[in-house]
Amino acid sequence: MKEIRSGEVWPDSEGKPVNAHGGGVLAHEGTYYWYGEIKQGKTYLPDCNKSWGGTRVDVTGVSCYASKDLLEWKNLGNVLPAVTDDPKHDLHIGMVLERPKVIYNAATKKFVLWFHADSMDYAAAKCGVAVSDKPEGPFTYLGSFRPNAGKWPANAKEEDKKDPKAPLVRDHDAGQMARDLTVFVDEDGKGYLFTASEDNATMHISELTDDYLGLTGKYARVFPGRMMEAPAVFKREGKYYIIASGCTAWAPNAARSAVADSIWGPWRELGNPCQGEKAETTFQSQGTYVLPYKEGFVFLADRWNKDDLPDSRYVWLPIGFQGDKPVLQWKDGWKPE
Numbered sequence: 001m002k003e004i005r006s007g008e009v010w011p012d013s014e015g016k017p018v019n020a021h022g023g024g025v026l027a028h029e030g031t032y033y034w035y036g037e038i039k040q041g042k043t044y045l046p047d048c049n050k051s052w053g054g055t056r057v058d059v060t061g062v063s064c065y066a067s068k069d070l071l072e073w074k075n076l077g078n079v080l081p082a083v084t085d086d087p088k089h090d091l092h093i094g095m096v097l098e099r100p101k102v103i104y105n106a107a108t109k110k111f112v113l114w115f116h117a118d119s120m121d122y123a124a125a126k127c128g129v130a131v132s133d134k135p136e137g138p139f140t141y142l143g144s145f146r147p148n149a150g151k152w153p154a155n156a157k158e159e160d161k162k163d164p165k166a167p168l169v170r171d172h173d174a175g176q177m178a179r180d181l182t183v184f185v186d187e188d189g190k191g192y193l194f195t196a197s198e199d200n201a202t203m204h205i206s207e208l209t210d211d212y213l214g215l216t217g218k219y220a221r222v223f224p225g226r227m228m229e230a231p232a233v234f235k236r237e238g239k240y241y242i243i244a245s246g247c248t249a250w251a252p253n254a255a256r257s258a259v260a261d262s263i264w265g266p267w268r269e270l271g272n273p274c275q276g277e278k279a280e281t282t283f284q285s286q287g288t289y290v291l292p293y294k295e296g297f298v299f300l301a302d303r304w305n306k307d308d309l310p311d312s313r314y315v316w317l318p319i320g321f322q323g324d325k326p327v328l329q330w331k332d333g334w335k336p337e
Contacts, residue, residue: 001071003333006283006315007303012065013074020063021302021312024101024182024289026111026135032291033135034065035100035113038078039310048121052249055306056120058082058093062100062113064136070293070316070336079137080113080130090117090128090144097128099288101183102135103191105212111135112212114183114193117144125177127193129213142213146175147195147206151217154264160221167198168221176204176219180229182289183208184263187235192263196229197221200247203228205263220264228256234290234297241326243273243299245286250306252281257326273319273326283330285315293336299328 001010010018020036027033038060045055061078080100083089091097096118104111110131117128126146130139150173152161160168171177178195185191191208193215198204203226206219230245240260246253255274258267274282285301301315318334320327 003335004070004316005333006285006317006331007313010073010314013072016075018065018073018075018314019310020065021309022099022288023063023300025291025300026102026104027292028104028111028135030068031135032067032070033076033102034063034067034073035079035102036063037098037100038063039312041310043307043309046120053306054122054249055309056096057309059091059095059097060093061091062097062115062139066136070298076136079132080139080141090126091141094120096120096122098179099181101181101289103183103185103212104135105191106189108211109133110211111137111139112183113139114181116179116181118179122179125179127178127181127195131213146171147178147193147197147204147215148217148219149173149175151219153204153219153221155220167201171198178204180231182231182233183212184233184235185212186263192233194231194233194242196231196247200227200229201225203231203244205265222265222267223258223269226256230286230288232287232290232299234292236297236321239324241290242267243287243290243326245282250304252284252286252304254280255282255287255328259324270325274328276330278330283315283317283328290319297326298336 023036059082062080064076064079065073083091098116100115113130117126126144128144132139180196193206207216228244257270257273260267285303287301289300291298297319303313
């Protein structure tokens, strides 16, 4: 590509459409690695998801593309392939694999992949973790779990712990639900997991272990009752930012943004960062990641096509700022430099 043109088919270095949905980009030693869901095959509607219209394709795996400039992308292949012979395996073609994100651990020299691992009816609501010695994989799958089993969030109130019907209490022993997710590494090397939890009603922020392969048990509930998913997190001038979406299945909605002085909060909502035509639908897309690039940031999003998921497109836009509020404006075409 000569420039980024959102909503169009993006060819890789071999001329084939880039297939990396719901993903994120890792910058490592001068190369950008883009990981995403491989959407391949027929789009269909499983019986268990007919109540909300949850179209899907069978799990294929996680793709990895490499670039020096965000314009030319080389396909490095499927770094976490699906499993075909074990229907109970998290990576089986009939399961759910979404939102893959990779972070690098400078201490262990390992690349760690986190993703939303689920059953077809979205009842499992787990995190899946895999690890590799190289950014291009292959990744070795370590397993899945629900976060923070048997732990109370640091900011839970006593009344939060007493209602047996509340999701926080309901999921206490088994672990908290985790659907849409992202991972973030701070300047001090500390890692954090953001998950849409409590049936998507509340976001949870959890501290990663030093090797990034698990959780320490320290976590907080933020945006209670706000029904937020698709979290994308970044840091600018000492402040933490999140851009997320509402919960409307495949249909786009207005993005939300928020800022905090501490990753644990309190978080102050800033409203929809999008401006201009189609701002109320995030330019017909849903965010998935914010990439620090040179002196700025790039907002990465998917324009989902629920009737033909492999034909879903990408929306990438530079982030501007008005004071401390992130701002997204549509651009037909732009160059990262």
